[in-house]
Amino acid sequence: MNTEATIFIIDDDPAIRDSLTLMVVQEGFTVSTFESAEAFLESFQTERFGCAIVDLRMSGMDGMQLQEMLTKHHIQLPIIFLTGHGDIPMSVRAIRAGAIDFLTKPVTREKLMTSVRFALIESERILTERATHQSVQSHLAELTERERDVMALAVQGHSNKEIARQLGISHRTVEIHKSKVMHKTGATNLLDLARIAHEGDL
Amino acid sequence: MKDSLLTNLSVQTLFDVAADAMLLVDDTGHVQQANPVALELLGYTFEQINGLEIEALIPESYRSQHHQHRNTYAKNPEKRPMGKGRDLVALRRDRSELAVDISLSPLDIGNQHFVLATLHIADKRRKVEEALKISEERLRLAKEAAGLGVFDFDYRHNIIHWDERMRDIWGEESEETVSYKKFVAAIHPDDRVARQAVIDRAIDPASNGEYSVDYRVKNPNDGVERWIATMGRIHFTNGHATRLLGVARDITEQKILEKTLQEQRAEMEALFKQQVASQTVSAIAHELNQPLAAISAYSEVALHALNSGTFNPENLKHALEGAVAQAQRAGKSLHELLAFMQKGQLVTERFELNHVLKEALNIAKGDGYGDFSPLLSLEPAMPEVLGNVTQVRKILVNLLRNAVEAMRGAGAPSSAISITVRTNQEINMAHVTIQDSGPGLDADTAKRIFEPFFTTKPTGIGMGLAISRALTEANGGQLWLEQNNKPGATFHFTLPFAT
Numbered sequence: 001m002n003t004e005a006t007i008f009i010i011d012d013d014p015a016i017r018d019s020l021t022l023m024v025v026q027e028g029f030t031v032s033t034f035e036s037a038e039a040f041l042e043s044f045q046t047e048r049f050g051c052a053i054v055d056l057r058m059s060g061m062d063g064m065q066l067q068e069m070l071t072k073h074h075i076q077l078p079i080i081f082l083t084g085h086g087d088i089p090m091s092v093r094a095i096r097a098g099a100i101d102f103l104t105k106p107v108t109r110e111k112l113m114t115s116v117r118f119a120l121i122e123s124e125r126i127l128t129e130r131a132t133h134q135s136v137q138s139h140l141a142e143l144t145e146r147e148r149d150v151m152a153l154a155v156q157g158h159s160n161k162e163i164a165r166q167l168g169i170s171h172r173t174v175e176i177h178k179s180k181v182m183h184k185t186g187a188t189n190l191l192d193l194a195r196i197a198h199e200g201d202l
Numbered sequence: 203m204k205d206s207l208l209t210n211l212s213v214q215t216l217f218d219v220a221a222d223a224m225l226l227v228d229d230t231g232h233v234q235q236a237n238p239v240a241l242e243l244l245g246y247t248f249e250q251i252n253g254l255e256i257e258a259l260i261p262e263s264y265r266s267q268h269h270q271h272r273n274t275y276a277k278n279p280e281k282r283p284m285g286k287g288r289d290l291v292a293l294r295r296d297r298s299e300l301a302v303d304i305s306l307s308p309l310d311i312g313n314q315h316f317v318l319a320t321l322h323i324a325d326k327r328r329k330v331e332e333a334l335k336i337s338e339e340r341l342r343l344a345k346e347a348a349g350l351g352v353f354d355f356d357y358r359h360n361i362i363h364w365d366e367r368m369r370d371i372w373g374e375e376s377e378e379t380v381s382y383k384k385f386v387a388a389i390h391p392d393d394r395v396a397r398q399a400v401i402d403r404a405i406d407p408a409s410n411g412e413y414s415v416d417y418r419v420k421n422p423n424d425g426v427e428r429w430i431a432t433m434g435r436i437h438f439t440n441g442h443a444t445r446l447l448g449v450a451r452d453i454t455e456q457k458i459l460e461k462t463l464q465e466q467r468a469e470m471e472a473l474f475k476q477q478v479a480s481q482t483v484s485a486i487a488h489e490l491n492q493p494l495a496a497i498s499a500y501s502e503v504a505l506h507a508l509n510s511g512t513f514n515p516e517n518l519k520h521a522l523e524g525a526v527a528q529a530q531r532a533g534k535s536l537h538e539l540l541a542f543m544q545k546g547q548l549v550t551e552r553f554e555l556n557h558v559l560k561e562a563l564n565i566a567k568g569d570g571y572g573d574f575s576p577l578l579s580l581e582p583a584m585p586e587v588l589g590n591v592t593q594v595r596k597i598l599v600n601l602l603r604n605a606v607e608a609m610r611g612a613g614a615p616s617s618a619i620s621i622t623v624r625t626n627q628e629i630n631m632a633h634v635t636i637q638d639s640g641p642g643l644d645a646d647t648a649k650r651i652f653e654p655f656f657t658t659k660p661t662g663i664g665m666g667l668a669i670s671r672a673l674t675e676a677n678g679g680q681l682w683l684e685q686n687n688k689p690g691a692t693f694h695f696t697l698p699f700a701t
Contacts, residue, residue: 012570013492013496013570014568014569014570015492015493015496015524015527015528015531016492016495016496016499018496018524019495019496019497019499019500019503019521019524019528020499022499022500022503022517022520022521022524023499023502023503023506026503026506026507026510026517035570036570036610038610057488059603059607059610060607060610060611082495084487084488084491084492084495085484085487085491105491105492105494105495106491106494106495106497106498106499107495107498107499108498108502109499109502109503109506
């Protein structure tokens with residue numbers, strides 16, 4: 001898995017970028033560096049497996065602003081912040097906003113790598129969740145409108161009879177729709193169907 | 203001249219033109235003459251009043267008394283007002299009564315004794331008195347509203363006349379005057395000298411006599427200390443101060459408020475100084491921490507390479523070179539800082555400005571500020587300038603960094619920075635102009651841009667231009683911002699030539 005991960009290093013100090021790159025590459029990761037948050041945002045297109053090591057204090061857009069921008073664009077990328085001084089209120093704010101860690105420069109190899117590994121676990125979780133979500137979405141997309149109606153009522157706990165009455169169709173038709181829903185979504189039972197409905201934001 | 207005028211003017215004429223009512227009464231108490239004003243006042247014609255007994259002009263109830271008074275006066279005639287302060291009443295022909303003041307003057311014509319009686323309408327005097335009373339009342343009200351006390355220091359007798367308000371402040375009961383010694387005794391000992399100095403200045407006849415001083419007064423009854431603001435004016439007679447007439451106001455609350463404000467201001471100043479110090483320390487810390495962080499990382503890379511035994515010599519070399527360069531960078535930052543703090547010991551040398559500009563361009567690029575295209579216009583073979591190379595380089599780098607940041611912040615379409623180095627013939631100095639393609643500065647920002655700790659950047663500490671200006675001036679030049687309507691900020695600085 002390590003070899004697939006990309007570690008983004010975003011810092012306006014060339015010496016910091018250079019030295020951290022050497023360190024992270026030694027661990028076998030691929031590194032991509034940027035001298036500003038703006039340059040990073042410009043090149044970062046889609047979510048990928050990895051994490052970002054971001055300097056908090058940069059000319060132009062700073063680290064916290066970058067985090068806000070990513071959140072605003074629904075990009076889930078684990079961030080490790082580097083800061084010159086231990087600013088506690090700011091670190092609390094960053095962690096609350098989903099940052100993995102808030103490390104003080106100079107940072108030791110051990111601390112940085114622990115955070116990087118933790119960030120990659122988080123990244124993996126995000127991507128898996130995203131993949132599940134997407135597969136559920138594609139299953140749900142196969143359903144007809146009437147099948148979606150039946151599914152929505154079924155997962156709310158309504159009986160076939162009740163669904164038939166509400167939709168103004170026969171009991172038999174409800175049974176046929178429901179069986180098709182179970183087949184198309186691959187759900188094994190009603191509980192499983194409810195989970196799929198939840199993951200697919202139905 | 204005077205004599206001839208008087209002889210030509212008959213007594214009768216004077217009598218007729220006088221503005222006051224006059225009656226000439228003989229020693230038997232009969233009216234012999236009445237001037238037109240008197241006739242008008244009493245409502246008689248001359249024929250009617252001529253020979254009339256004077257008592258006919260007095261209400262009946264006073265007549266018998268008047269006989270006696272007239273006899274007493276005849277024995278000892280003198281010029282005096284009649285009635286000794288009592289209200290006198292004249293009876294007019296239509297029986298109406300009129301309040302009057304009467305002056306009596308004995309007058310001998312030939313060997314006959316007369317009395318000249320002059321009548322003023324007392325109503326007029328009363329109105330004046332009334333008006334005076336009203337204005338005194340108004341003054342009192344105003345005085346009370348303003349909390350003013352009034353005092354009048356009589357220099358000749360060394361006493362002070364004062365009003366109730368003053369007595370309240372001084373804690374004196376009801377004496378309308380006080381000795382100067384007692385007056386001063388209540389004044390706070392620390393304030394006496396300053397007060398005396400103000401008085402000494404005011405009593406100098408060469409001064410305008412104005413007096414204004416604040417001091418503390420301690421009330422001996424309640425022990426309360428009050429701040430008093432006094433102001434007044436010295437009156438001079440024949441070049442000597444005779445009176446000091448003035449007002450006093452209790453300003454204790456105002457003084458307390460002033461003190462509180464002063465304390466708050468001092469507190470704010472201390473806070474500001476503390477902030478400045480902490481910002482400065484923070485800036486220095488950043489300058490040093492960055493290379494330290496890089497050195498630490500490079501060293502760990504080298505160590506890891508050696509420990510793992512699988513090191514790539516190129517990478518190891520790179521890491522160690524990086525560590526050395528960063529240690530040098532940290533040292534340089536410290537030296538620049540020290541150089542800045544020891545402006546007095548500036549080491550200058552001759553150098554080519556164009557050459558240092560090129561160095562500055564390289565430094566800016568190496569520091570992550572390379573995203574611009576320089577449009578250079580350099581005067582060839584310009585004479586050498588005199589200054590401190592490190593500082594001049596620092597000024598140039600600062601200006602370039604600012605220009606790049608201004609363009610980045612605005613997402614300017616062009617990233618050109620035009621840099622001109624030329625000889626300014628007018629002042630015979632080297633003149634550098636740096637113009638960026640950013641949005642420029644609004645008037646408010648332009649006004650404050652050189653102030654220490656003024657910044658438009660989210661993370662800046664606002665010392666860059668303040669330091670650059672200080673450095674330029676330390677090198678005998680000037681740094682300024684061009685005020686224009688063009689887009690892009692234009693900075694100029696000058697340096698002296700080495701001659």
